[in-house]
Amino acid sequence: MLADALLGSFPFELVPPPSSARFPDGADYRIEIPSVEGPKVLAAVVKAAAVQGLTVNRVSQGSGAMLHTEAELREMSKIAADNGIEVSLFIGPREEWGVGAMSRSAEAAALGGSIRGMRQLRYAVEDTLRAIECGIRGILVADLGLLQVLNEARTTGKIPANVVFKVSVMKAPSNPATLKLLESIGGDTFNLPTDLTLNELHEMRAVTNLPIDLYLEAPDSLGGVVRGNEVADLITAASPLYVKFGLRNSRSLYPSGLHIENDAIAIAREKVHRAAISMEFLKRDGRNFVQSQPGAKGLGVPQP
DSSP: OOHHHHHHSSSSOOOSSOOOOOOOOSSSSSEEOOOOOHHHHHHHHHHHHHHHHHHEEEESSSOOGGOHHHHHHHHHHHHHHTTTTTTEEOOOOOOGSOOOOOOSGHHHHHHHHOOOHHHHHHHHHHHHHHHHTTTTOOOOOOOHHHHHHHHHHTTTTTOOOOOOEEEEEGOOOOOOOHHHHHTTTOSSSSEOOOOHHHHHHHHHTTTOSOOEEEEEEGGGGTTTOOOGGHHHHHHHHHOEEEEOOSSSOOOOOSSSGGGGGGHHHHHHHHHHHHHHHHHHHHHOOOOOOOBBTTTTTTTTOOOO
16 A cells, blocks of 8 residues: 555554455455345445446345335345345334333333344244245344244254344444354354454454454444445454445434435435445555455345
């Protein structure tokens, strides 16, 4: 990098050492666009990525499978399958959308995404089965008990073996011991806190070879970090890494729907734009990182 030459009189060394782990296809990183709320937003992401010359490997969605008709789920499956993209849908219901008040209090935000009682647990399992029947192979989970139940179902062949369980940022582990716990109950890919340092990322990477998901730009509700220019160092420390592009200074979309669909589309397009900018920084770095191609091994690409 030219910057290194200009700063040559100032000692600098990347700490920690580079990760040696990779995705199953040998790639260092994949691009994820979060909060892609429905088939029209997904279609807009695909189109925007084509304009930018960008490969999007995964989209995720917070409103969740339960707020889509089966026709919409099948449409998302078809669009994503045609483009080799994983679709990871949040599974509901969730406590903060229910009748209980505690999860909506300032002192109990950590309960967000949890499932309350056996009735909600049953609904969540049914939501998962419905999504899988519609072709979805990426399941975004925030409740640890649900993750364990679904993992047991996958292990025993009751749901397909190629379903990918993504642990939500709402349950992001902040230390290696918690990350190992999440892996032990079935997590396949893990959102980490948006503000981890390189050394903290290295500590997390040291206990697992499974993919890590990290917001390079996060919405205000998740800290509002804007660090897309750090992409090369983050991949070096934490590969295999899903680099995620949220958007600071944008409206909340959950739960989404027709009433804010135009906003969701505009926000998604700007996330693709942010990803394209970050990829320019990655190219300037010169370390020749490899991105997964569409439909790469290990992606939960839908099967419509």
